[in-house]
Amino acid sequence: AQTVTQSQPEMSVQEAETVTLSCTYDTSENNYYLFWYKQPPSRQMILVIRQEAYKQQNATENRFSVNFQKAAKSFSLKISDSQLGDTAMYFCAFMKPLGGTSYGKLTFGQGTILTVHP
Amino acid sequence: DTGVSQDPRHKITKRGQNVTFRCDPISEHNRLYWYRQTLGQGPEFLTYFQNEAQLEKSRLLSDRFSAERPKGSFSTLEIQRTEQGDSAMYLCASSLKGATDNSPLHFGNGTRLTVT
Numbered sequence: 001a002q003t004v005t006q007s008q009p010e011m012s013v014q015e016a017e018t019v020t021l022s023c024t025y026d027t028s029e030n031n032y033y034l035f036w037y038k039q040p041p042s043r044q045m046i047l048v049i050r051q052e053a054y055k056q057q058n059a060t061e062n063r064f065s066v067n068f069q070k071a072a073k074s075f076s077l078k079i080s081d082s083q084l085g086d087t088a089m090y091f092c093a094f095m096k097p098l099g100g101t102s103y104g105k106l107t108f109g110q111g112t113i114l115t116v117h118p
Numbered sequence: 119d120t121g122v123s124q125d126p127r128h129k130i131t132k133r134g135q136n137v138t139f140r141c142d143p144i145s146e147h148n149r150l151y152w153y154r155q156t157l158g159q160g161p162e163f164l165t166y167f168q169n170e171a172q173l174e175k176s177r178l179l180s181d182r183f184s185a186e187r188p189k190g191s192f193s194t195l196e197i198q199r200t201e202q203g204d205s206a207m208y209l210c211a212s213s214l215k216g217a218t219d220n221s222p223l224h225f226g227n228g229t230r231l232t233v234t
């Protein structure tokens with residue numbers, strides 16, 4: 001079974017600064033997908049960024065980028081130029097590869113509460 | 119894309135009562151998932167459907183829980199004889215399984231269940 005660990009329960013950052021959220025995972029699979037989801041207070045969970053394990057290039061999405069270290073099973077999220085609207089709970093998640101019956105099922109970490117201060 | 123819709127948003131019930139939640143996925147999505155999220159924790163997988171077929175159920179889904187997706191469109195999650203430990207946010211998500219890829223999961227706003 002896969003496990004996802006987020007070791008930072010809470011983080012804070014000043015507006016316009018950069019923050020990095022950590023995530024490690026454990027799996028015996030060679031190919032898989034990793035995600036960061038954002039859940040603002042009392043609002044729905046939305047996808048921030050996605051990484052395919054077979055791609056060596058780190059994914060980027062505007063101010064959001066990841067540092068994917070496959071050998072170390074590490075998948076951190078960097079948020080640049082932090083904005084007040086980035087305040088949310090952030091979840092790291094793992095998905096098994098295409099082909100299995102569990103494909104599409106996400107395993108989530110415990111989450112990191114990020115607060116952006118003005 | 120109208121998003122994933124869940125009803126009701128909040129449900130308060132007394133222990134021992136039955137409750138039913140509804141999820142309407144994004145219309146072209148063929149996969150539908152139910153997750154449970156307790157306060158301060160990440161969502162935990164409960165079950166998922168591809169079209170009308172229920173392909174996987176978590177061990178978290180006790181005999182008191184049942185989910186259906188009769189026509190491959192909306193889904194219902196029923197909890198019978200609710201217990202206080204059932205209090206949680208129940209999230210529904212949907213995705214599109216293609217021949218070569220799977221779109222990311224799109225989540226609804228959830229149904230918050232409180233069992234008193």
